[in-house]
Amino acid sequence: MSNVNAANANSYHIVEVKNLNVVFGSFFAVKDVSFFVNKGEIFGFLGANGAGKTTTIRVICGLLCATSGEVIVDNEHFIPGKEDIIKSKVGYMSQRFTLYNDLTIKENLAFAAAIHKVPRKTMQKNKSELFELVKIDRDESDLVADLPSGIKQQIALVAALIHNPTLVVLDEPTAGVSPASRAQFWALIKRLTEIGKTVFVTTHYMDEAENCNRIALMRSGELIAVGSGQELKQNTFKQQIYSITPKNELTKEQIRDFSQKCDLFKPYGIHFHVIPKDGQSMGDFETIANVENVTPSLEDVFVQLVEGDR
Secondary structure, three states: OOOOOOOHHHOOOEEEEEEEEEOOOOOEEEEEEEEEEEOEEEEEEEOOOOOOOOHHHHHOOOOOOOOEEEEEEOEOOOOOOOHHHOOEEEEEOOOOOOOOOOOOHHHHHHHHHHOOOOOHHHHHHHHHHHHHHHOOOOOOOOOOOHOOOHHHHHHHHHHOOOOOOEEEEEEEEEOOOOOOHHHHHHHHHHHHOOOOOOEEOOOHHHHHHOOEEEEEEEEEEEEEEEEOOHHHHHOOOOOOOEEEEEEOOOHHHHHHHHOOOOEEEEEEOEEEEEEEEEOOOOOOHHOEEEEEEEOOHHHHHHHHHHHOOO
């Protein structure tokens, strides 16, 4: 597994998706989607359930043929009947646990290597390097069923990387694990880019999305925005966002009244994030809440763009 400086690796696009359409009957699961992923970056792919993320990922991984459009992974075009070329370049880790609980660590990794037809000697070399990278200190004879969830997650990642893919696709990899394990896993994702891997990741945790170099937002099968976190925040919010902390619990009538006065009125823990409509004074809020200026978060962007029309 060659060591590449990711800072100098963005010489070409590791993924190119051009005018991608995936249609089931008369339903467009993905509609005219185009984007690229730079080599060596962490690319976030966000959207609500049913937005078309998983369908797009299945095409990129060589698991589903597009109705029309073009997908290129590491300079290889997705050609029906030759999906194995794409599959060899992609390591996929699903949000669902993909290891076999009744097999040992060693048996699971041997099985993953066999699927990708990795020679035994190469598999042993890759496994040794990955164990060092991931910092796994477990006996390979341990049953997967007996492992803590954070360790299972790490073993699943090793299984996805055992054939040394160029692109690592992580579909909600931290769903259901502890905050500490989530932080450790994202530190690991960053180490992957340091050795030259490109990471394509989906997540519903907006604090995790802040770690991505660039982010694409999907809604109803369409791509609605692409850019760095800072670019998305600046492009989405031209007005000042305020955080209000009610002095007393708001009634349903107050919430409805304030919502009608705002372009954004969203619960944020014990606070509300607010953008008043044009011409609306914040004075009404100051009578019942403490008000302060805040900078927008990716969660604000997600709510405004992905869920704002609901």
